[in-house]
Amino acid sequence: MEILSLLADGFAVALTPQNLFLSVLGCFLGTLMGALPGLGPANGVAILIPIAFSLGLGPTPSLILLTSVYYGAMYGGRISSILLNIPGDEPAMMTCLDGYPMAQQGKAGEALSLSGVASFVGAFVATCGLVLLAPQLVKIALLFGPAEYFVLFTVAFATLGGISSTNQAKSAFAAALGLGIAMIGSDSQTGSQRFTFGHIHLYDGIDFLIAIVGLFALSEVFIFLEHHRGGAASAGTAKVGRIMPDFSMIKRCIPSMARGTGLGFFAGVLPGAGASLGSFLAYSLEKQAVDRDGKTFGKGDPRGVAAPEAGNNAASGGALVPMLALGVPGSGTTAVLLAVLLQLNITPGPLLFTKNPDVVWGLIAALFLANFILLAMNIPLVGIFTRVLMVPTRILMPVVAMISFVGIYSITGSTFDVMLMVGFGVAGWLLRKLEVPLVPVILGILLGNQMEVNLRRAMTISDGDWLILVGSPLTIILWIIAITGFVLPMLLGRRVKKRMEAARNEEEFVGD
Amino acid sequence: MxxxxxxxxxxxxxxxxVWAATTIKDSFMVDIVGPRAFPYIVGTVLGLTSIYFVIRPDKEPxxxxxxxxxxxxxxxxxMLAYCWVLPEVxxxxxxxxxxxxxxxxxxxxPLWSLVTGLATSVGIYVVFHLILGLSLAKGPFGF
Incomplete structure (x- = not known):
């Protein structure tokens, strides 16, 4: 009951006219960004953080805007999957398999509305799950001391590569690179200058926003330049057909949605799994469950659209659980959302729930609202978003680049920082070519200082005895999770990756 | 390769x-681990994983x-030149x-590029500066 009253307070926050407007705006922009290939949720949120920040929005309104973008992008990813067989973002990959054949059979409208409903079910149930699960996780997290936190951060890095990672050394390298960048600047404990080489611009450290926008958004622009991909995603208006959902079809897909939602939520909560794995699991298990002989799946079976869409949106809700309750994100986009919180001087984790309940519950209420807004936007108005696919990338990508510059310049006002962002953009392009994942770099930059602070606090408590890091049952359990999460992909990674790649076309993406 | x-x-x-970490000076405040221990750990991970790339490289990108x-x-x-001239022009x-x-x-x-450039630039200026009030680089003409 306590949860309900907290949630009611949250709705009071979310329903103010300003926040409601931001939510609608965020949903719209998010769907747009999700629909456009090459601009995933992580990119979209990354570009908008500096803008939201320099607009001087308070913590709750900024969070509402940016999480609406996050949910919106997850909904929007399916549009180009279905109409063009090009996933708008990585989690929408599985939707291509049955969505595109449906569109070819002239049932694009049905596929879009069905996937809209499935997205709604997945995201709605996952948000309910977030409400129930996050406070429980907070209770566990309150038992954590500095040593446990240090190991928890290690868990985050060890599992971030995910089950489909083929080269764990590259994930570890990326994490170390990020942590190394985080060390630049004055030491938070003693005030010593570290790695600044007397360069005054580095005294405050490198702003993580510069790194995020450079690594995610600008490197994407370079990828487009490299491939000269300047055309429009869609040549003409794709035929959508009837837009209103076919209720008998939806009814038939209810069990598929339920299974997809359950699996997706589970995959989202687990560290290092994320929405891509959620939709992949949902699709493959749905196929196992209802179509063992492979007769209809892959040829336009509506259940093959409903299950992965429910899974992907449930996973994106589930991924918020560890991010909010522990302060440890499990995927690229939640890492970017963590950046939002840090930028607003809010430290996520168990104390957030006791110290800033208005922020947490306002955010959760906003997520519920965003779901309804998105359902309304995505079913009757889907035609608007399909038209956006006709904007050629030769116009779109320069605009993305320029907005990135505007955002960073408006918060730092420094030429040096903007140049640094270009540097990160080139580095991001190079790392992507070498298949070094970028998400651990970002997470390293975001969590580096906290990780070090916790290590040093733990050592102060133990008076310099390193054994404190394995000194409690909780730390030992966390180490086991970390080691399993790091070693398992080495054994299974290639197999899972191969199966996922069977469905993927040559598009390249940044995390999910 | x-x-x-x-x-x-x-x-x-x-x-x-790691070398740069050894040069970090202690300040008047001290804690048990000091400001160098964590960078050493990070540097070691960087080094070990790099050695692994040399020994077992992936297939060529x-x-x-x-x-x-x-x-x-x-x-x-x-883009770098753009950053550099931003405060000038x-x-x-x-x-x-x-x-x-x-x-x-x-x-x-080529001609359409200039039109697109003009439209983008003015569009961003109007939306982000005039409507939303973000501070953008001011040149000699004030815009």
Whole structure:
């Protein structure tokens, strides 16, 4: 009951006219960004953080805007999957398999509305799950001391590569690179200058926003330049057909949605799994469950659209659980959302729930609202978003680049920082070519200082005895999770990756 | 081979990082671990993983042909130049040319590139500066 009253307070926050407007705006922009290939949720949120920040929005309104973008992008990813067989973002990959054949059979409208409903079910149930699960996780997290936190951060890095990672050394390298960048600047404990080489611009450290926008958004622009991909995603208006959902079809897909939602939520909560794995699991298990002989799946079976869409949106809700309750994100986009919180001087984790309940519950209420807004936007108005696919990338990508510059310049006002962002953009392009994942770099930059602070606090408590890091049952359990999460992909990674790649076309993406 | 070169660079970076960590000065405040321990750990991970890349490289990534590589270098150079002239000529003028360059390289016709550049620049100026009130670089003309 306590949860309900907290949630009611949250709705009071979310329903103010300003926040409601931001939510609608965020949903719209998010769907747009999700629909456009090459601009995933992580990119979209990354570009908008500096803008939201320099607009001087308070913590709750900024969070509402940016999480609406996050949910919106997850909904929007399916549009180009279905109409063009090009996933708008990585989690929408599985939707291509049955969505595109449906569109070819002239049932694009049905596929879009069905996937809209499935997205709604997945995201709605996952948000309910977030409400129930996050406070429980907070209770566990309150038992954590500095040593446990240090190991928890290690868990985050060890599992971030995910089950489909083929080269764990590259994930570890990326994490170390990020942590190394985080060390630049004055030491938070003693005030010593570290790695600044007397360069005054580095005294405050490198702003993580510069790194995020450079690594995610600008490197994407370079990828487009490299491939000269300047055309429009869609040549003409794709035929959508009837837009209103076919209720008998939806009814038939209810069990598929339920299974997809359950699996997706589970995959989202687990560290290092994320929405891509959620939709992949949902699709493959749905196929196992209802179509063992492979007769209809892959040829336009509506259940093959409903299950992965429910899974992907449930996973994106589930991924918020560890991010909010522990302060440890499990995927690229939640890492970017963590950046939002840090930028607003809010430290996520168990104390957030006791110290800033208005922020947490306002955010959760906003997520519920965003779901309804998105359902309304995505079913009757889907035609608007399909038209956006006709904007050629030769116009779109320069605009993305320029907005990135505007955002960073408006918060730092420094030429040096903007140049640094270009540097990160080139580095991001190079790392992507070498298949070094970028998400651990970002997470390293975001969590580096906290990780070090916790290590040093733990050592102060133990008076310099390193054994404190394995000194409690909780730390030992966390180490086991970390080691399993790091070693398992080495054994299974290639197999899972191969199966996922069977469905993927040559598009390249940044995390999910 | 690319991974081996990358590993070599990584190793050099790790050695440099650890060396730079040894030069960190203590301040008047001290704690048990000190400001150097964590950077040492990070440097070690960097070094070990780099050695792994040298020993067991992945298959070669598909590098772009020289022309496309030059494309990226030029674009990066244009962006750096853009940052550099931003305070000199102001947001609107710098952005027209930077956008025009990028959209031209992505396949717009030269004249249309300038039109796109102008539209983008003025559009961003109106939305982000005039409506939303973000501070953009001011040149000699005040925009």
């Amino acid at each position: 690319s991974d081996r070169i990358f590993g070599g660079f990584g190793l050099a970076l790790a050695i440099f990082y 598909d590098w772009p042909i020289l022309k496309d590589l030059a494309e990226i270098l030029f674009a990066a150079a244009v 102001g947001f609107v003028i710098a952005t027209i040319f930077a956008t025009a360059y990028l959209t031209w390289r992505l396949g717009s016709a």
